[in-house]
Amino acid sequence: MMDSGKIHRRKQASQNFVFTLFTLMSASIVLVLFVILGFIVIRGLPAISWDFLTKMPEDGMTKGGIYPAIIGTFCLMLGSMIFAFPIGIMSGIYVHEYTKDGILKRFMKAMTNNLAGIPSIVFGLFGMSLFVNDLHFGDSILAGSLTLGLLVLPVVIRTTEESLKAIDNSFRVGSYALGATKLQTIRKVVLPMSLPNIITGLILSIGRISGETAPILFTVAAYFLPKLPHSIFDQVMALPYHLYVISTSGTNIVESRKMAYGTALVLVLIVLILNLLANVLRRYFGKKVKMN
Amino acid sequence: MVKDYVKKPKVMAKDVNLYYGDFHALKGITLSMEENTVVALIGPSGCGKSTFLRCFNRMNDLIPSTRITGYVMVDGKDINDRSMNVDELRKNIGMVFQKPNPFPKSIFENVAYGLRVNGVKEAKFIEERVERSLKQSALWEEVKDKLKKSAFELSGGQQQRLCIARALAIEPSVLLMDEPASALDPISTAKIEELIYELKNQYTIIIVTHNMQQAGRVSDKTAFFYMGELIECDDTKTMFTNPKHTRTQNYITGRFG
Ligand SMILES: Nc1ncnc2c1ncn2[C@@H]1O[C@H](COP(=O)(O)OP(=O)(O)OP(=O)(O)O)[C@@H](O)[C@H]1O
Ligand SMILES: [Mg+2]
Numbered sequence: 001m002m003d004s005g006k007i008h009r010r011k012q013a014s015q016n017f018v019f020t021l022f023t024l025m026s027a028s029i030v031l032v033l034f035v036i037l038g039f040i041v042i043r044g045l046p047a048i049s050w051d052f053l054t055k056m057p058e059d060g061m062t063k064g065g066i067y068p069a070i071i072g073t074f075c076l077m078l079g080s081m082i083f084a085f086p087i088g089i090m091s092g093i094y095v096h097e098y099t100k101d102g103i104l105k106r107f108m109k110a111m112t113n114n115l116a117g118i119p120s121i122v123f124g125l126f127g128m129s130l131f132v133n134d135l136h137f138g139d140s141i142l143a144g145s146l147t148l149g150l151l152v153l154p155v156v157i158r159t160t161e162e163s164l165k166a167i168d169n170s171f172r173v174g175s176y177a178l179g180a181t182k183l184q185t186i187r188k189v190v191l192p193m194s195l196p197n198i199i200t201g202l203i204l205s206i207g208r209i210s211g212e213t214a215p216i217l218f219t220v221a222a223y224f225l226p227k228l229p230h231s232i233f234d235q236v237m238a239l240p241y242h243l244y245v246i247s248t249s250g251t252n253i254v255e256s257r258k259m260a261y262g263t264a265l266v267l268v269l270i271v272l273i274l275n276l277l278a279n280v281l282r283r284y285f286g287k288k289v290k291m292n
Numbered sequence: 293m294v295k296d297y298v299k300k301p302k303v304m305a306k307d308v309n310l311y312y313g314d315f316h317a318l319k320g321i322t323l324s325m326e327e328n329t330v331v332a333l334i335g336p337s338g339c340g341k342s343t344f345l346r347c348f349n350r351m352n353d354l355i356p357s358t359r360i361t362g363y364v365m366v367d368g369k370d371i372n373d374r375s376m377n378v379d380e381l382r383k384n385i386g387m388v389f390q391k392p393n394p395f396p397k398s399i400f401e402n403v404a405y406g407l408r409v410n411g412v413k414e415a416k417f418i419e420e421r422v423e424r425s426l427k428q429s430a431l432w433e434e435v436k437d438k439l440k441k442s443a444f445e446l447s448g449g450q451q452q453r454l455c456i457a458r459a460l461a462i463e464p465s466v467l468l469m470d471e472p473a474s475a476l477d478p479i480s481t482a483k484i485e486e487l488i489y490e491l492k493n494q495y496t497i498i499i500v501t502h503n504m505q506q507a508g509r510v511s512d513k514t515a516f517f518y519m520g521e522l523i524e525c526d527d528t529k530t531m532f533t534n535p536k537h538t539r540t541q542n543y544i545t546g547r548f549g
Pocket of ligand 1: 335344
């Protein structure tokens with residue numbers, strides 16, 4: 001009796017210890033996140049104003065706003081979505097739904113994984129040499145979007161594949177058994193079911209794009225360009241590069257520090273808003289798919 | 293009458309062998325069945341009942357590296373022939389799976405699905421057909437007020453009856469049922485058995501079951517499978533009272549599983 005009580009107490013103690021440890025670890029992650037966010041909000045908030053968001057930079061980027069950089073970043077996000085999403089989603093569907101398990105599928109998977117592992121600066125270099133120089137797009141939204149598009153392509157393909165993989169095969173089989181073709185099955189059963197996950201994944205990937213600096217460095221980003229683009233062959237300013245410029249090589253780094261924190265805050269807000277949007281859309285679609 | 297002995301088989305398998313890669317899953321199965329009869333497939337787990345069932349609507353095509361030899365005939369036509377349109381075939385051969393698998397759509401859309409993918413557009417017709425199918429599968433009374441609700445909100449037994457309605461909606465002439473009641477409570481099971489009994493008038497039904505009483509209650513003929521072979525197939529009454537093979541007798545009386 002004594003013994004078993006002792007063992008029980010020891011078990012209880014080790015349980016408590018592990019539980020506490022896990023709790024502390026999780027708490028520290030949340031803490032780090034809050035510290036980073038708090039830091040950026042506290043330093044960046046004073047810089048934020050309507051003018052900051054809607055005015056051109058002035059006085060060697062120590063005053064005025066970041067309007068062209070915001071617009072530039074949105075152009076690049078939109079551009080890379082237009083390139084990467086259709087191609088990526090279609091290849092994801094192709095790889096998961098159409099290829100049989102075998103060499104082709106393995107090859108496609110290996111390629112996607114390798115593509116995903118390439119450092120983004122390499123994409124930048126590649127984009128410069130192919131799009132900017134060889135194809136004569138010049139430093140332009142087009143070249144930058146294509147480069148960023150390439151960068152997210154593997155993410156898009158994988159997101160699509162994973163979302164499709166999550167759909168139980170019994171749904172496909174059930175559809176075929178009713179005389180539906182493969183295309184009908186994909187369009188009417190598989191895609192609607194995986195759409196919430198695909199969309200969420202894609203929005204998150206766009207969030208990542210908004211912050212990429214290396215790929216746009218040699219392909220589109222302008223150091224200082226206080227006007228808006230007129231065509232896809234124009235250069236633009238972009239938030240991450242602007243942030244880099246005013247924190248390292250501006251005309252007056254100390255003076256522009258405030259602007260830098262403001263820019264960082266805008267960038268973080270864009271990502272946060274995208275995450276929020278992803279969540280809302282997932283819920284909305286989740287409901288709609290079931291009701292439909 | 294003449295009709296009685298020139299009745300052509302509705303469904304027929306002749307010398308069917310099926311391989312999963314190197315594994316010989318069906319060994320020279322020959323079996324035929326007449327229109328408007330119910331055949332029960334029984335046998336221990338892994339003996340090839342589901343595999344055999346899937347031969348009739350070519351669902352084995354969906355499993356990689358399967359190979360089939362021999363003939364599977366429906367209405368006198370070789371369904372593995374190259375001229376056979378698989379989608380048309382599957383429209384004509386309904387299937388109900390062991391695990392209910394409704395689509396994540398509304399109850400109505402689940403039943404309408406087969407019509408829609410087969411090009412039916414007329415709303416009135418679809419509505420009528422959905423109602424009729426749900427009535428046939430004895431689900432109508434329970435769902436008529438919530439047709440727009442998600443099929444996932446139904447119980448397992450209701451979902452299975454929904455899947456039956458879904459299969460009936462496109463008016464197949466043959467119905468394949470793979471242990472349709474194995475996951476259900478006795479009341480739902482009884483409902484489904486009753487349903488099979490009624491459907492027999494219009495359909496030719498092949499049903500896989502592990503439940504001997506069920507086989508006895510619903511089927512006209514019973515086929516006993518063992519390790520990929522068809523040991524014997526006879527009138528259900530004969531099979532249950534006077535089987536030719538001791539293996540069959542042992543299985544039916546529960547002396548081995
Ligand atoms: N997709 C598959 N790939 C490889 N082998 C398979 C596959 N499906 C079934 N088999 C094999 O074929 C044999 C017959 O399987 P089948 O599912 O037809 O049996 P069953 O009689 O329906 O069994 P149960 O009563 O358990 O459902 C089994 O030995 C099984 O391992
Ligand atoms: Mg089975």
